[in-house]
Amino acid sequence: MEAFNASMPLPFSYLFTSGGTAASTSSLCGGPWMDPRIWSRLPQSLLDRVIAFLPPPAFFRARSVCKRWYGLLFSNTFLELCFQVSPDRHCFIFFKNKIHSSCIYQNNNSTNNPRSSSSASYNMEGYLFNPYEIAWHRLSFPLIPSGFSPCASSGGLLCWVSDEAGMKSLILCNPLVGSFTPLPPTLRPRLFPSVGLTITPSSIDVTVAGDDLISPYAVKNLSSESFHIDAGGFFSLWGTTSSLPRLCSLESGKMVSVEGKFYCMNCNPFSVLVYDIGSNNWCKIQAPMRRFLRYPSLVESKGRLLLVAAVEKSKLNVPKSLRIWALQDCGTNWEEMGRMPLELYIQFADIEGGRGFDCVGNGEFVVIVIRGCWDKALLFDMWGKRWQWIPPCPFVGGGCRSSDCGAGGSGEFELHGFAYEPRLATPVTGMLDQLAHPLQSFS
Amino acid sequence: MRYLALPLLSQNLTESTARAQTLSLYLQLSLQVSLSQRNESTMSSSSSSLPSCPKKVVTLKSSEGETFEIEEIAALQSKTLENMIDENCADTPIPLPNIKGKILAKVVEYCNKHAEVGVDAESLRAWDAEFVNVENTTVFDYILAANFLEIPTLLDLTCQSVADMIKGKTPAEIEKTFNIKSAFTPEEEEQVRRENQWAFE
Numbered sequence: 216m217e218a219f220n221a222s223m224p225l226p227f228s229y230l231f232t233s234g235g236t237a238a239s240t241s242s243l244c245g246g247p248w249m250d251p252r253i254w255s256r257l258p259q260s261l262l263d264r265v266i267a268f269l270p271p272p273a274f275f276r277a278r279s280v281c282k283r284w285y286g287l288l289f290s291n292t293f294l295e296l297c298f299q300v301s302p303d304r305h306c307f308i309f310f311k312n313k314i315h316s317s318c319i320y321q322n323n324n325s326t327n328n329p330r331s332s333s334s335a336s337y338n339m340e341g342y343l344f345n346p347y348e349i350a351w352h353r354l355s356f357p358l359i360p361s362g363f364s365p366c367a368s369s370g371g372l373l374c375w376v377s378d379e380a381g382m383k384s385l386i387l388c389n390p391l392v393g394s395f396t397p398l399p400p401t402l403r404p405r406l407f408p409s410v411g412l413t414i415t416p417s418s419i420d421v422t423v424a425g426d427d428l429i430s431p432y433a434v435k436n437l438s439s440e441s442f443h444i445d446a447g448g449f450f451s452l453w454g455t456t457s458s459l460p461r462l463c464s465l466e467s468g469k470m471v472s473v474e475g476k477f478y479c480m481n482c483n484p485f486s487v488l489v490y491d492i493g494s495n496n497w498c499k500i501q502a503p504m505r506r507f508l509r510y511p512s513l514v515e516s517k518g519r520l521l522l523v524a525a526v527e528k529s530k531l532n533v534p535k536s537l538r539i540w541a542l543q544d545c546g547t548n549w550e551e552m553g554r555m556p557l558e559l560y561i562q563f564a565d566i567e568g569g570r571g572f573d574c575v576g577n578g579e580f581v582v583i584v585i586r587g588c589w590d591k592a593l594l595f596d597m598w599g600k601r602w603q604w605i606p607p608c609p610f611v612g613g614g615c616r617s618s619d620c621g622a623g624g625s626g627e628f629e630l631h632g633f634a635y636e637p638r639l640a641t642p643v644t645g646m647l648d649q650l651a652h653p654l655q656s657f658s
Numbered sequence: 659m660r661y662l663a664l665p666l667l668s669q670n671l672t673e674s675t676a677r678a679q680t681l682s683l684y685l686q687l688s689l690q691v692s693l694s695q696r697n698e699s700t701m702s703s704s705s706s707s708l709p710s711c712p713k714k715v716v717t718l719k720s721s722e723g724e725t726f727e728i729e730e731i732a733a734l735q736s737k738t739l740e741n742m743i744d745e746n747c748a749d750t751p752i753p754l755p756n757i758k759g760k761i762l763a764k765v766v767e768y769c770n771k772h773a774e775v776g777v778d779a780e781s782l783r784a785w786d787a788e789f790v791n792v793e794n795t796t797v798f799d800y801i802l803a804a805n806f807l808e809i810p811t812l813l814d815l816t817c818q819s820v821a822d823m824i825k826g827k828t829p830a831e832i833e834k835t836f837n838i839k840s841a842f843t844p845e846e847e848e849q850v851r852r853e854n855q856w857a858f859e
Contacts, residue, residue, distance in 0.1 A: 246826040253798050255837030261801055261817070262836065268814075268821035275857035279829040279850045281838050300814055352856050 263287070267297045270304065270345070271391055271637040272352055288392065294640035298416075304637055305578030307344040308354070308373065308390065309608065310365050312631035341365070341373075341390060342608045343635070346580040346594055353610045358395040359388060365631075367421075369472060370414025371638025374421065380406050380428060385421065389641045396644040401440050402453045404428040411470030411477035413492065414643055418445035420492050422477055423453075425465045436463050439490065439497065444646050452650075460499045463488055469633075471513040473520045478513050485511055487522070489546075503540045503549040504528075514576030515634065516597060522549065523574040523581060525564075536560055539581075539597075555595075559602055563593065577634030584630045716743060717751040718766070720759035725751055728766045732773035737808035756806060761799045764789075768812055790819040 257265075266287065269277060278285045287293040339359050343352040359375055363386060367374040371391075377384040383405055385398040398421065406426040413420040424439035441455040459465075463481050465488065470477040477490040485502040502508060504526055511524035520542040527535050537555040542548075555563065563585075570586045579598040582605075594605045611630065714730040716739065733739045742752055754762060771777075771785060790797055797816055804812035824832055833840055842850065851858065 246823045247794060249794055249823060249835045251835050251837050253795050254835050257798065257801070257836065258805075261805055264813070265817045265820045265824070268818045269825055270821075272857040273821075273825035275854040276829060277824075277832060278854055279842070279847055280832050281840050282842065284838075285842075285850060300817075302818070353859060354856050 263293060264296065264300065267293070267300050268302070270348075271343075271639070272345075272350070274639070275391070288639065294642070297639045298642070301638070303578070304345070304347070305580055306346065306635050306637055307575055307577060307580075307582055307632050308365075308368065308635040309342040309344060309584075309630045309632040311340070311611065311628040312364070339363075339365075340610070342610055342630075343390070343637070344582065344608070344632075346582070346596075349594070349605055351608045351610065354390050356388065356390065356393070358393060359386065365633065366410040366468065367412035367470065368633035368635050369412045370416075370643070371636050371641045372412070372414055372644070373633070373635070374410060374412045376408075376410055376423075380404065380431075383408065383423060385410070385423075387419075387644055387647070389638070389644075390635075391637055391639060392641075394641070394644065396647045398442060398647065399452050399650065403438065403440060403456075406434045407468060409465045409468045409470050409479055411472055411479070411490070413472040413475075413477075414641070416643060417447075418443070419643060419646065422470065422490055422492070424470070424479070424490070425459060425463075436465060441492065441495065443492075444650065446646065450650070455495050457490070457495045457497055459497050460488065463499070469513075471515050471520065473515045474518055478520050480511055480513055487513065487520075487542075500542075500547050503551070510571050510573070512574035514574060514581055516576055516578060516581075521552070521576065521581075523576070523583075525572075535564065537563065537583075553597075553600075555602060573629070573632070575632035575634060577636075582632060584632065586629055589630070718762060719751040719753045720757055720762045721755050722759050724759040724762075726759075726762055726766050728769060729773065732766075732769040735769050735772060735809050735811070739807060754806075757803050758799065761796070761803050764796075764800070765803050765807065765809070765812070769809065772811060786815050790815060794820075794823065 266274065266277060266284065278288065339356040341354045341356065343354055344350075345352075362378050363375040363384075364378055365373055366376040366385075372387045372389055375386040375388060381404045383401045385401075387396045387398065388394060401423050404427070405423065406428055408423045408426045411420075411422045411424070419442070421442040422439055423441075425436040426434050427437040429435050429437070436459050438459060439457050440453045441457070442451060442453050443455065444450040464483060465479050466482050470479045470490075472478075475492050477492065479488045479490075481488045481499065485505040485508050487500050487502055488497060489500055490497050502511060502522060507526050507528045509525040509527055511522055514521045514523055522540045522542070523537070525535065525537050534557065536557070537560055539552045539554065540549040541552045543550055554560075563583075566588055567585045570588075572583055572585045574581055574583050576582070579596055581595040581597065583593040583595070585592070589611055590607050591604045592607065593602060595602050608630070715727045716730050716733045718726045718728060718733075718739075720726065730743060733743065739752065757765070768789060772782070777785075790800070797819055800812065801816045801820070804816055824835065827835070832838070840847070
């Protein structure tokens with residue numbers, strides 16, 4: 216691995232400056248000076264194309280320019296253009312997640328939000344993190360009712376699942392546009408199942424696994440149900456069920472989707488559960504160094520599954536480290552891809568202090584969030600081979616609560632992240648609308 | 659193959675004469691066949707000479723009359739040029755009256771670079787970044803040229819670089835740059851800003 220880069224980058228959040236003209240060309244926020252005599256001659260269609268290349272925060276700011284630009288979000292031709300030309304952006308979206316144990320007591324979602332006690336003004340917040348610019352934005356989800364939590368993300372859509380025990384309701388939502396598309400409810404009662412989502416331009420696949428309520432008070436990891444719909448007209452409304460491997464515990468609740476399969480971390484001892492969507496089949500594969508892993512997380516990158524975990528071999532004289540393995544094409548063997556530089560790991564372990572950490576990855580980036588520490592997180596760029604500390608989310612209470620060790624107390628939260636590709640257009644949800652209104656021939 | 663009118667064999671002919679006539683007819687027919695076969699083969703060989711000769715060069719003429727040569731393979735990245743080449747107008751210089759010589763030279767350079775084989779993606783990306791690292795008046799000309807010539811990669815590259823130029827600008831600055839009249843009332847503008855508040859934070 217390359218030498219650790221210790222410099223803190225500028226928190227490059229987009230500040231809105233009212234009025235003042237950016238006279239200096241060196242101002243990073245304003246961009247280079249552009250001569251209006253030239254640029255006003257750019258034809259409308261080409262200007263639309265330029266707008267389609269804007270990253271989402273800039274696009275939404277640009278909507279205040281004029282009525283035409285405001286309306287582009289509703290224009291089918293523009294959305295189609297976006298669909299074709301917009302580059303993939305490997306971003307993340309984080310939520311303050313209540314710890315599961317506190318759910319049973321109907322705890323508030325956020326201790327910082329005094330309004331959360333009244334369900335009428337309940338407003339879920341998500342924090343969009345852009346690793347290219349190290350920028351945070353706060354997104355709200357006014358249409359999502361209380362009693363739902365985010366559980367998966369794919370293709371620009373976020374999936375929310377109902378918290379209440381029983382048949383689960385799911386909602387697909389595009390965070391930028393605020394769209395709301397419910398799925399039909401699952402068929403089997405469950406407590407806190409793991410949910411996997413895969414979206415392609417012409418299909419939707421959802422799998423809900425584990426935590427079967429075999430009686431109102433008994434939970435067992437028995438089965439999974441899958442939902443599928445595609446543009447070819449094939450669909451399965453949760454009728455596709457499969458048995459989980461014996462004695463598994465899917466505690467993380469997160470399923471990572473890689474090349475037509477869902478992967479989920481299994482605990483005690485650590486292994487990886489694999490669900491093949493096409494053949495509706497579960498199997499188990501061994502995790503590397505499974506007896507020495509701490510807080511393993513699964514991450515998808517460039518069509519491959521990666522496992523990120525801290526390694527501790529207390530008996531042997533092996534230095535502690537944080538390592539990344541990649542699952543090989545054979546589907547069973549892992550190859551170590553790299554590890555955190557030792558000097559950085561020492562700092563990291565010092566802050567982490569055994570509290571645990573979570574990893575989430577997208578494309579070339581992996582974000583590591585230390586539990587209980589909100590004043591910084593780690594960003595790893597796999598392609599550029601750079602590790603760096605990143606400033607905290609400005610919308611979440613800051614400060615490192617070093618006094619809180621071990622288990623998070625009541626009212627504590629964890630920052631729970633998902634890989635997210637911001638997209639203005641997610642036309643695939645149109646297929647779900649067809650399900651809801653099958654008799655409507657004119658949509 | 660043309661149908662030959664078969665000569666009427668008179669019944670008065672002796673057997674040898676008949677045989678001779680049949681033979682000559684046969685010879686004529688086979689001559690026809692071989693001639694047509696040779697024609698087909700010459701035709702096919704001439705049509706195969708076009709793609710098998712990659713060094714075929716197309717000439718482009720700028721608005722000032724300056725000519726630039728570009729290999730046909732590189733030129734095919736432009737849908738406009740591809741159509742013109744298909745219609746076989748490529749033997750004479752193709753006039754491009756709305757593209758200046760200075761810009762056309764660079765566009766030819768871009769197409770040549772992107773037609774090269776064996777260039778790894780990383781270095782091509784770096785080359786592209788350098789290509790658009792020019793005055794924004796030049797980028798403007800590139801966009802119009804890429805649009806007219808229908809070169810999707812160059813169009814996307816240039817539009818992305820303009821998007822990068824404006825993404826940090828305030829709405830007011832963008833209005834000024836593109837000379838757009840807002841037409842929002844102050845109340846409406848305030849409402850739009852509140853709607854999209856998250857992007858301003």
